[in-house]
Amino acid sequence: MSKITMKEIAKLANVSQPTVSRIINGNGDVNDEMAKRVRKVIEDVGYIPNKAAQTLKRSQSHIIGVCVTQMYNPYFVDLIDALEQKLHEMGYSIILHNSRHNPITEWENIQNFMARQVDGIIIVPTGTNNLSRISKLRIPTVVITQNNKYFDSVGINYMQAGRIAGQYFINGGHHKFGFIGHFPDEKFSGFESILYENNYKFEQKNYIKLDVSSTNNFLIRQDIEKYFNQIEHIDFTCAITTNDIAAIEFMRAAQERNIKIPGDISLIGFDDTLLSKILGITSIHQPIEKMVETTVEILWNRIDDKISSDLIHLQLEPTLVERTSSMRKKK
Amino acid sequence: MSKITMKEIAKLANVSQPTVSRIINGNGDVNDEMAKRVRKVIEDVGYIPNKAAQTLKRSQSHIIGVCVTQMYNPYFVDLIDALEQKLHEMGYSIILHNSRHNPITEWENIQNFMARQVDGIIIVPTGTNNLSRISKLRIPTVVITQNNKYFDSVGINYMQAGRIAGQYFINGGHHKFGFIGHFPDEKFSGFESILYENNYKFEQKNYIKLDVSSTNNFLIRQDIEKYFNQIEHIDFTCAITTNDIAAIEFMRAAQERNIKIPGDISLIGFDDTLLSKILGITSIHQPIEKMVETTVEILWNRIDDKISSDLIHLQLEPTLVERTSSMRKKK
């Protein structure tokens, strides 16, 4: 069955094809009786306008390209889900791509977005590899979950997140601190700075370094095991992790070594995903709803060319959600 | 900056526009020197063909519409991720929609897919509400994760899944069985049947019924709490759950009541998501890679009109992954 076109609707209703267009889009006044007749035909045959043709004509697709670096961490999934919902409400669709931390795939995805005439791009970049190329495309783009110099960006105040966690530990009476994550990391800088301000020092040997490409449980676990195997004993009583997955894997690795959490080590995760909720891990919450809302708003304004060309860099405030993983036995 | 068109490429290379088209698509022979010149221009200006125009002309978009019912359960995310990867390899993009278990939203999504001229649809249906309407659209459609009479479908043998779990418990010496899930459920039917065949009986009071709309941890937990509050004591020593989230929430609710898992109750989850992996919950594994592969293959053949019109209903075989949640202390 070949698809039905506007022209055929016109013929069935004995009107011209542009008249049908007017009725559908509400442009220009149309005779009521005529409109009613046309609408009935549309209803009867289940006609749906061809958006490829509309895109071609209007040069806007009402599609937003979304490209993330992974879907393993539930945090990104929450993000995608919220984006889909918000954009759906606004009459937009999303084309979803996953770069899997691969810059080459990322560039393919961007090219595809361009070919598809997307109205805008929301991206979690793999790094800085493609950024200059993307900016040359002059397509409205917002970087999300990261702060970025070259594009509008919506993230959270990672520095502050690190500080909140650090302050929490200091208040809890800790003075030996650990960090589990990639390098470099703004969270870590914030963490280190608040320690410094309180006359504590972060010892480099307590930095459990994860590989950049360690995105799933297994790989992160390997990195952690490696750490455990090369040290004699753990020299910190509290630690923050770069995300909830790392927190979980650290917790499991610790359990196997009879290290109690929070008894021996007080732990704070990151992202406040369902993982931390389920396992009772204290975690830094990111306001996903708000991030998505502002991201879409910025993009919307850029598409409409309504705002000045000054880039916007939004840093939302993180909050700490306390759960059992960080609670010391005696207070 | 208005986008560059094929016509402009043609002008820059001193050839006609159809020639550029031929070079790009490899249709018809073109003078080598000419081709080289044109390719250089394309490269230099970063020209990307407009897929909206191609879609209009070729009446195929190379887009697959994917509509799921939720993204809270990591199982569906794994599915989406695998689909994106596979389809990307084949030169397809996906438009992702979430119906959130709402048939009205689902229908909107389908309509949008049609408007976007998708080449095919992959769907986890909300129920039977829209199925007949969808089949009237005559768009290649595969139902995934469910067995379905009206469409090609790729799921797993849920009946068998229930039987595997049941057999496992029987082998473990259990004779009082519980089930946590929605009604009706093929897994349950399988579970019940294997019990019956072994002269055991499933007691209805041990069916912890979840609401159809209970999709997240909180709601599922509420249903479970309700059950606990209305019974005097638990009368089963083992149970299977409809998915891993239900398993987790049952486990947590049990913990709070000092019911030991697996000590007092042996538990089997469903989907083998990262949740069960992390928490050591025995779970029924679904071969996602294989599901996606066959789904795409079926869709591909339907699009190419290569297969007979007989519907295909594939049921892949589930396997049980044993972890600690089902291991009895003494064997």
Place this chain on the structure above:
DNA sequence: CTGTTAGCGCGTTCAC
């Protein structure tokens, strides 16, 4: 208010 005309960017005849 309505129909006629043109053109979005591309692929595909069809002549040369």
Place this chain on the structure above:
DNA sequence: GTGAACGCGCTAACAG
């Protein structure tokens, strides 16, 4: 081998 002409389905500018 190559260019001129046409049309995919739709919106917009123009007459009437």
